Amino acid sequence: MSGLVMIIFGASGDLTKRKLMPALYTLYREERLPDGFSMLGGGRTDYTDESYRTYIMSELKKFVTSKEQTDEQLKGFCSRLHYLTMNPATAEEYSLLNARLQELTGEREPDNLLFYLATPPSLYGVIPLHLKAVRLNRSRTRIVVEKPFGYDLQSARKLNAVYASVFSEHQIYRIDHFLGKETAQNILAFRFANGIFEPLWNRNYIDYVEITAVENLGIEGRGGYYEGAGALRDMVQNHLIQLVALTAMEPPVTFNADKFRNEVVKVYESLTPLTETDFEEHIVRGQYTASNTKAGYREERQVSSDSRTETYIAMKIGINNWRWSGVPFYIRTGKQMPTKVTEIVVHFRKTPYQMFRCEGGHCPRANTLILRLQPNEGIVLKFGMKLPGSGFELKQVTMDFSYDKLGELPTGDAYARLIEDCMHGDPTLFTRSDAVEASWRFFDPVLRYWEKHPHTPLYGYPAGTWGPLESEKMMYEHDAEWTNPCKNLTNTDEYCEL
Incomplete structure (x- = not known):
């Protein structure tokens, strides 16, 4: 043979x-x-x-x-x-x-x-x-x-039907290199192999979660593709929602392909459906504009001079189940950001009673846990400690781990890992047909709303900044803030609605 x-x-x-x-x-x-x-x-x-x-x-x-x-x-x-x-x-x-x-x-x-x-x-x-x-x-x-597997819900269903007419589901590998990253897989190990965090991983102890996947590059000559895709199709419907699933899913009964992917689908099916109010208040679209030596999106090759394609999107989403009800998940992605970073930040609830005063400008902050997928891959836990000396002045300190502290151990090539899984017939880290459709069911109404309302606000942000200021306002009702807030980094006069 x-x-x-x-x-x-x-x-x-x-x-x-x-x-x-x-x-x-x-x-x-x-x-x-x-x-x-x-x-x-x-x-x-x-x-x-x-x-x-x-x-x-x-x-x-x-x-x-x-x-x-x-x-x-x-x-x-x-x-x-x-x-x-x-x-x-x-x-x-x-x-x-x-x-x-x-x-x-x-x-x-x-x-x-x-x-x-x-x-x-x-x-x-x-x-x-x-x-x-x-x-x-x-x-x-x-x-x-x-990816992308489908352009919207209807096209994804048609594509699934085509593949189902030719292959069995176990023969189909819908690849997303995010799940091939060691750091993405380590989210599961961190959650389910450590008993000290699992009891806290719910609405009783977590205030909100933010997930960021941004890069400091533009569209890199892919104007023809990106004009028909935009940030929602390119990143949110696949990469970011998968990170939401890894963060929010229940532990599988056993770790195999079916059980793991069943739990992913459960998260997608528990996403709180978006309403017209959400489209207007909890989704912010942006497009990078020229800044210093960096060209604006509309100046890129194969991009329309009046393009309404989003290069940035921030969303507030909810998960309507017993573990996460009432805990907002804030997700964002964007091109031409100040840096390239993918991370999940878990914000724990504040202590119920604050016995320490704010002294010297230092106020006790809620604990946060950062799971960083790239760069500087690792985990950071932030908590309060007393500063030496008289009184009880507190300062937030960090306890951190990074993969490079393991020595020369490589974090591995995501494509190599996934291709090897294909060769061995292991579909665990690949998207199943029902997950594709469940994800599109959630995001498809957003696309339909934008089509029906072509003048939905699209905010400019200078290339090299953290996105539209409106993405901050979206979080005010929860008294929340992005880990890297845009309002501290640039002159607000540079922002406008396009």
């Missing part, structure tokens, strides 16, 4: 060279690839096997650190690569793909296959049907689909 063959559609594209090939090379270098593994790339660019190997070797030298590469290892890895010039959108060319797979495996009906769709989303619903037409949807076949 032949080894696993991984087929990458879009093998000459940006995702393949930047993420997939470095991940596969990592698995090869660490001897984690299955025996007899080979990769067949499919794309419209005209390559032979040899010219494709030369191309990938040159790209790996750019995207893999020098200490992780030797000529011998690079050549050994690239020797497993093959290429087929084809257009994934054209049905007639899949017979060529089938013939090439028969040639590589020596089997008449190869079935140990892993298809990876590193293509534009427009092909997500096309490729499975073409595979079915040439009977490449066999029992051991798996297929990996990148």
Whole structure:
């Protein structure tokens, strides 16, 4: 029986060279690839096997650190690569793909296959049907689909129906690299492996939760894609809501794919439905404007000069269940922020009675717990301590752990972890069809509202700042504040409604 063959559609594209090939090379270098593994790339660019190997070797030298590469290892890895010039959108060319797979495996009906769709989303619903037409949807076949899985609820349902007509659910791997991060998985370990926090992880002790995933870059030449997506589709509906689920979910009875994903779906189904009041008061949209040397979003290539696409969004959401009722979750994401950071900040309730006075400007603050996914991956607990000397003046101090304190232990490549799970048939960290639809059911009314009300406020914020000032006002009713509040960082005169 032949080894696993991984087929990458879009093998000459940006995702393949930047993420997939470095991940596969990592698995090869660490001897984690299955025996007899080979990769067949499919794309419209005209390559032979040899010219494709030369191309990938040159790209790996750019995207893999020098200490992780030797000529011998690079050549050994690239020797497993093959290429087929084809257009994934054209049905007639899949017979060529089938013939090439028969040639590589020596089997008449190869079935140990892993298809990876590193293509534009427009092909997500096309490729499975073409595979079915040439009977490449066999029992051991798996297929990996990148985000976004659907553009809204209706398109997500249609896409799920297409995949269900070709594959069984256990063969479908909807990938999101956030869940491949060690620090994301560590949220579960931190919550469920430590008895001192679980009794406090509920509405009785937690005041509110904030989840931030921002970056200090713009759209990086992806104007054509981003104009049709925006921050909600690009980040909130998948990445951020998954972090909400990891933070809020109940402990699975056992840690396996079905039990874990069942608990994720329960969180999505418990999200408090949004109303028109929420659309106006608890959702803030922003778009970065020019500042210093940084261009504004409307000045980016392939972006309309009067674009209403949001590059920032902040939301207040609720979870209507026994554990979290009444605890707001504030989530935000944005482009062109002051820094790149992804973190979850859990704000505990204040002590019921404050016996210490505010002295010297220091007032006792509520405890906070920060779970930082990137950068400086780690965990920080903030609590009050007495300053030395007379009186009882308090100061907030920190107890922190960072992954780099473990020495040279790597935090791991998210794509390498997830691709390896696909190879072994473990779907735990991949999104199930019911989770996709449950998430879209919650966010779809927001999109419909914006379509119906095209002049819903869109606030400008200068590139390099923490977003629109209105995102602060959203939190006032709960006496809450972002960990990095925008109001302290810039002149308010620079903000306006676009």
